[in-house]
Amino acid sequence: MQEYKIEKNIPVPKFTGSSDSKYAFLNKMEVGDSVAVKTKQECSGIRDAMRYRKMKCVYGLESGSRRYRVWRTE
Numbered sequence: 001m002q003e004y005k006i007e008k009n010i011p012v013p014k015f016t017g018s019s020d021s022k023y024a025f026l027n028k029m030e031v032g033d034s035v036a037v038k039t040k041q042e043c044s045g046i047r048d049a050m051r052y053r054k055m056k057c058v059y060g061l062e063s064g065s066r067r068y069r070v071w072r073t074e
Helices: 024-028 040-052
Strands: 034-037 057-061 068-072
Touching: 024 040, 034 040, 040 057, 040 068
Parallel strands: none
Antiparallel strands: 034 068, 057 068
16 A cells, blocks of 8 residues: 655645636636637536636627527626
8 A cells, every 4th residue: 555645834826727728718808708609518518617717707609509608798
């Protein structure tokens, strides 16, 4: 069995996010902007990433289309 060394007083690094992350474009979105995606899974991923960034949004199927759209509301 492997032994682990316990260390004390090691600071936790602050997460700043990566500028090349999958959702970096969200940092450029302004209130009223929206993005269209093809799947509900993509929509959920964007919505969750926005919530993580403390952005408010609404989302749903576009009328007359099979695409989902996510709008930044605040």
